[in-house]
Amino acid sequence: MVYDRSMTPLVRIFHALLIAALLLAAGAPGPLWAQTATPTVLPAETPAPLPTPDAAKLALDAQIDALLAQMSIADRVGQLFLITFQGSDTGFESDIAELIHGYRVGGVVLSARNGNFSNEKGIDTPAQVATLINQLQALAFGVLLPTEQALPEAWPATWPAADAISLEQVTAVPPVNVPLFIAVEQAGDSLPATALRREFTPLPSEMALGATWNPDLANQVGQIVGRELAAVGVNLLLGPNLDVLEQPRPDLAGGLGTHSFGGDPYWVSQMGRAYIAGVHVGSGGRLATVARHFPGAGDADRLQDQEVATVQRSTEELRRVALPPFLAVTRGASSILSPNGEPAATDALMSSHIRYSGFQGSSLGRNTPISLSPELGIVLEQEG
Numbered sequence: 001m002v003y004d005r006s007m008t009p010l011v012r013i014f015h016a017l018l019i020a021a022l023l024l025a026a027g028a029p030g031p032l033w034a035q036t037a038t039p040t041v042l043p044a045e046t047p048a049p050l051p052t053p054d055a056a057k058l059a060l061d062a063q064i065d066a067l068l069a070q071m072s073i074a075d076r077v078g079q080l081f082l083i084t085f086q087g088s089d090t091g092f093e094s095d096i097a098e099l100i101h102g103y104r105v106g107g108v109v110l111s112a113r114n115g116n117f118s119n120e121k122g123i124d125t126p127a128q129v130a131t132l133i134n135q136l137q138a139l140a141f142g143v144l145l146p147t148e149q150a151l152p153e154a155w156p157a158t159w160p161a162a163d164a165i166s167l168e169q170v171t172a173v174p175p176v177n178v179p180l181f182i183a184v185e186q187a188g189d190s191l192p193a194t195a196l197r198r199e200f201t202p203l204p205s206e207m208a209l210g211a212t213w214n215p216d217l218a219n220q221v222g223q224i225v226g227r228e229l230a231a232v233g234v235n236l237l238l239g240p241n242l243d244v245l246e247q248p249r250p251d252l253a254g255g256l257g258t259h260s261f262g263g264d265p266y267w268v269s270q271m272g273r274a275y276i277a278g279v280h281v282g283s284g285g286r287l288a289t290v291a292r293h294f295p296g297a298g299d300a301d302r303l304q305d306q307e308v309a310t311v312q313r314s315t316e317e318l319r320r321v322a323l324p325p326f327l328a329v330t331r332g333a334s335s336i337l338s339p340n341g342e343p344a345a346t347d348a349l350m351s352s353h354i355r356y357s358g359f360q361g362s363s364l365g366r367n368t369p370i371s372l373s374p375e376l377g378i379v380l381e382q383e384g
Contacts, residue, residue, distance in 0.1 A: 024179065024235040024286055024336065056339050067178065075176050078104030082181060082236075087115045088128075090135040092144055092170070100139040100180065101167050107181025107236065108136060111195050118198070125198035126232050127151060133182050133233035142167045142175025183236035183290075186225050187259050200228055206241055206271075210262035215274035218261075222278020230283035237279060238350065242272045242291050242325035243298040260298060265321055269328035273344035276329055280343040285336055291329055293352035295370070295379055296322025300354050308355060308367050315358040323383055351376055 068076075083105050085096045099105050110116045110129070117128045131150045138145035144165040152158070168174050187193035188203035201224050209218045229237060245260040261271040276289050295318060300309035313322065326349065333341040351371040360368075360375050370376045 024288060075104045079106035081105045082107040082109060082183060084109050084114055088132050090139060097139055101142065101175065104176045107183060109183045123198055125196060129196065130232040137180055140175065140180045141177055181236045182234050183238050184234050185238045186229060187239050189258050193259055205258035206261045207258035210271055215270050218271045218274040219278035222275040223282030226279040226282030226287045230286040235287055237287055237289050240272055240275050240291060242268060243293055243296050244268050244321050244325060245298045246321055256297060265324040268325040272325050273328055276346055277343040280335055288336055288347035290348045290350050291326060291346040292350035294326050294349040297352045297354055298322060304353055308369050310355040313358050318358045
């Protein structure tokens, strides 16, 4: 994430999370209803003048301050969590309803592996995903939304739905009233890195895009991803990967497989920026990106899902090879987080679960990954 260094670290996190959540909600009064039919044509109105960037920032800051003032410590802690859950039941007795309404989690990651939706033949996956997302967003606003009311046929939808149940009336617990982050992986090349497949456009892998040496193609693919994910209500993309695979190792490669734009830091930077810009433009600013795996997993010496991997690179080598793509997308604020931001800047970074001898030393007795190490903050401050 691009942080304001004038704030304390915890305040930066809260402000960044709330800014992204509020801007991605695009001013919606409740769940982000997914559109599945031809929109209702409303009478033309004279558009109000757009606020200046400074006025828009002041208004957003005031909204964030008001939200923070009404949030308890428990509310704020809950907002830091992005969780997975099993199934698609969002009813009163469901675990996810308790986690969202009771524990105030900030977002969820959806996948077919967890039974949140299906990509099987004969299933309308976009409608299934949009229905679930609307129900999840309703929970953040204290409403139990019946499935049959979760996908209105016309826009604007009536809010709240006629058969909706207020959770506050049942539990005496007021809602947090902050939209959820709804995240998926959609990296291309089918399973396991592409969550949504049935009725979605088949996507090339990052390596296939990198082999074209054409950032315009990366931008076009990003636009497709942005447009399709935003259409069903997804607002957080766990990607792209900006790992530099300088020495391809098909037998290992840290588990990256084809999920790298290539082995040249400059071209990975160019392709990554083009892809991110495409996502932002294609989604109309409603889909944030999370570039990963900072500070680079291209030289990991073992599979990350089996044990803690190590990158045996000096600090100078990491700065020369691994870091440039991440610096290329974090030098400025993104167009989602700032009125004056740029579309090619990412909205957040995901750290790797790897040890880095260059940043953390070479002690064999110390195997804490950088994601759980204080060195991560130092690297972010010094290199970001």
